[in-house]
Amino acid sequence: MTKLLKVHGSQNSFFILDQTELENPLTDNELRQLTQTLTDHKTGLLGGADGILSVEESRHPGALGKMRVINTDGSEASMCGNGLRTVARYLHEKTGESQFKVETMYADLAVRQADDFAEGVPAFGVEISPVRFNKESLPFDNLGHDRLLDTLVPELVPGWRFSALAVPNPHLIAFIKEEDLESPVLGELGAYLNGENPYFSDGVNINYTVIRGDSQLFVRTYERGVGFTNACGTGMSASSLAFALTHPDLGHFEKEISVYNPGGMVKTVLHQKDHGYWIELIGNATETHTIEIPEDQLHSGQVKLEAVKTKETGEQAAYLAFVDQLTK
Numbered sequence: 001m002t003k004l005l006k007v008h009g010s011q012n013s014f015f016i017l018d019q020t021e022l023e024n025p026l027t028d029n030e031l032r033q034l035t036q037t038l039t040d041h042k043t044g045l046l047g048g049a050d051g052i053l054s055v056e057e058s059r060h061p062g063a064l065g066k067m068r069v070i071n072t073d074g075s076e077a078s079m080c081g082n083g084l085r086t087v088a089r090y091l092h093e094k095t096g097e098s099q100f101k102v103e104t105m106y107a108d109l110a111v112r113q114a115d116d117f118a119e120g121v122p123a124f125g126v127e128i129s130p131v132r133f134n135k136e137s138l139p140f141d142n143l144g145h146d147r148l149l150d151t152l153v154p155e156l157v158p159g160w161r162f163s164a165l166a167v168p169n170p171h172l173i174a175f176i177k178e179e180d181l182e183s184p185v186l187g188e189l190g191a192y193l194n195g196e197n198p199y200f201s202d203g204v205n206i207n208y209t210v211i212r213g214d215s216q217l218f219v220r221t222y223e224r225g226v227g228f229t230n231a232c233g234t235g236m237s238a239s240s241l242a243f244a245l246t247h248p249d250l251g252h253f254e255k256e257i258s259v260y261n262p263g264g265m266v267k268t269v270l271h272q273k274d275h276g277y278w279i280e281l282i283g284n285a286t287e288t289h290t291i292e293i294p295e296d297q298l299h300s301g302q303v304k305l306e307a308v309k310t311k312e313t314g315e316q317a318a319y320l321a322f323v324d325q326l327t328k
């Protein structure tokens with residue numbers, strides 16, 4: 001039997017699969033197939049999820065493991081901020097270390113155990129970097145600009161200003177009004193830019209961001225490879241940096257920014273380093289279920305749900321109580 005975990009950061013949910021514990025690691029095809037099977041929100045396990053986080057061995061100095069991120073549609077993302085917090089917690093519990101690095105597709109990122117957000121709500125801080133603005137990094141094209149920073153882009157939505165950042169996965173940020181949060185335009189633009197289109201050939205995560213005051217944001221994200229999610233950690237980090245660069249009177253470096261989202265709240269802290277930027281993303285790392293699946297079913301992608309054993313950890317009640325007090 002192989003043990004998996006169902007986890008979330010701001011209710012952006014994942015299954016953690018530690019491939020170092022398998023007799024035979026999955027091939028990339030098997031991992032893609034398994035993700036599509038388990039994460040489907042209608043037919044998947046425990047109501048599905050927003051992806052699988054595959055934990056693998058790292059040989060990089062200081063890194064206790066490697067995280068790979070597979071979106072629900074089977075595509076692989078270079079980073080996942082909410083997911084990295086849960087992998088940090090997993091590796092912390094496995095090794096006893098509280099501060100270490102995790103290898104990701106493009107960078108070895110620093111992670112640390114942070115103060116609990118509330119009783120029963122463990123939290124971790126993770127590095128989000130590298131940050132790039134050039135159009136080749138996302139990539140985007142045919143928009144008449146080499147970078148977007150609070151730029152009018154009539155090709156996308158007339159009258160709306162966009163910023164584009166790779167952290168290193170690609171993000172578009174639009175600062176919008178509170179009353180536009182439920183507009184159908186949000187989903188339409190998300191679906192358009194993540195299908196065949198002349199601008200973002202690899203798709204893009206889109207963060208619709210409302211400024212709620214000094215150091216306060218609300219972000220709703222349409223994620224590449226998934227659709228609307230409860231939260232996107234790299235998206236909230238990218239939005240925080242765009243906020244400070246475009247609204248320096250309200251968004252500040254080296255000071256916590258509270259970022260609310262449909263699934264809860266995280267904190268971000270912006271840093272400048274060597275003419276560049278990095279962001280610390282701090283938030284919950286909640287384990288909701290332990291799961292046991294026969295290893296052969298993971299390889300075949302034909303998981304028989306009746307052969308799977310699941311057990312609630314009880315952490316979700318504490319998390320929901322935390323979210324409840326945010327709104328009071």
Ligand SMILES: N[C@@H](CCC[C@H](N)C(=O)O)C(=O)O
Nearest residue numbers: 077080081082169232233234
């Ligand atoms: N939810 C994640 C981002 C996951 C990857 C994204 N869908 C992509 O394709 O870039 C986060 O918390 O950062």
